[in-house]
Amino acid sequence: MLARRLVDAGQPTPAWAAQGLEAQLFATTRPGLIAPDIQPLFLSWVYPLVAQLLHPYSRGEMRLRSADPTDAPRYDPRVFSDPRDLETLVDNLELLREIAAQEALYEWIDVEAIPGPGLRSREQLRDHARATVVSGHHQIGTARMGLDAASVVDAQLRALIAAQPELAADVLADTITAFDGLHPDDTDALVRTALAWFEFRGSTAAVGKRLHLHRNTVLHRLERIEKLTGAAFAVPAGAALLYVTLQAWLLRTPGEHTI
Structure with missing residues (x-):
């Protein structure tokens, strides 16, 4: 107002x-x-x-x-x-x-x-x-984010995925199953690297410091994820798909997933 x-x-x-x-x-x-x-x-x-x-x-x-x-x-x-x-x-x-x-x-x-x-x-x-008085506003979206009953997604976009697993399985089928053929330790390493990349807003140097990896190792892991999923971190739509895929994967594989 x-x-x-x-x-x-x-x-x-x-x-x-x-x-x-x-x-x-x-x-x-x-x-x-x-x-x-x-x-x-x-x-x-x-x-x-x-x-x-x-x-x-x-x-x-x-x-x-x-x-x-x-x-x-x-x-x-x-x-x-x-x-x-x-x-x-x-x-x-x-x-x-x-x-x-x-x-x-x-x-x-x-x-x-x-x-x-x-x-x-x-x-x-x-x-x-x-x-x-007049209205002053900036439109940002229509999906409410929060933890109450009226919210559609939580801060990690998990609520939608958790509430409609069949929808998530359909929408994310190609990307989430891309990790299925890997050894669990290999998958965990790739997922932790990708999660860190999102946390540090694309800074491969910060990811390497957090995970004690050389920057080239970080880049190699990100490239592997892109080849496996067909989605690119540098493309906004691809990054969004990868982020939601990671959240769905975390829900599908309960346990400790720290970075």
């Missing part, structure tokens, strides 16, 4: 200095929070200062409009249905006013245009937030 605060410029931002988003701040509005709950944004065009709520308590809903799959669904964001969100956003607006009042910004700010110096009380700022 975002609400606006706009100030008239005391002087224009030089063209060479305009970055669009000049600065941002992660902050907490009250003690006891384990993470910031607001993210004020400082933009360069006509100096808008944007109050942004990071973790809203309000929950919206989406429902089918009809039995026709081509009909757009009914969506109700239910903004401010939880009063804590409104209070946090007002706290954010007050923080922006405090920042804008700093001496270092005197020459850059002439007057507050929105919501305006006449709106001082929290109730007035609540009305302003209700009138100007």
Whole structure:
């Protein structure tokens, strides 16, 4: 959720200095929070200062409009249905006013245009937030990750595989069976190397240090995996397939698999 605060410029931002988003701040509005709950944004065009709520308590809903799959669904964001969100956003607006009042910004700010110096009380700022709030979001996916009943996958993508082993066996048949013809010790060495490669984000030097292997040995093992499975670590789709395959293999072979 975002609400606006706009100030008239005391002087224009030089063209060479305009970055669009000049600065941002992660902050907490009250003690006891384990993470910031607001993210004020400082933009360069006509100096808008944007109050942004990071973790809203309000929950919206989406429902089918009809039995026709081509009909757009009914969506109700239910903004401010939880009063804590409104209070946090007002706290954010007050923080922006405090920042804008700093001496270092005197020459850059002439007057507050929105919501305006006449709106001082929290109730007035609540009305302003209700009138100007918009949604700000970055889509990242539709499969919820977590450990509760509503989650689709856990942090290692194992929940989906464990819940639907027949699906995993079908989708991963070619890659997961590629290890079946190897000696168990050989398979374990390849799997541990691949898991370490993912843990260290593709750093073969870090993998070698962790497993006490020469870098060329690490590269040789990764190449063997690619030849066995037909998937390449350097290709995003291939790396994703290999990662899920490794998780499925770990579930299929219970026991200690440390790297």
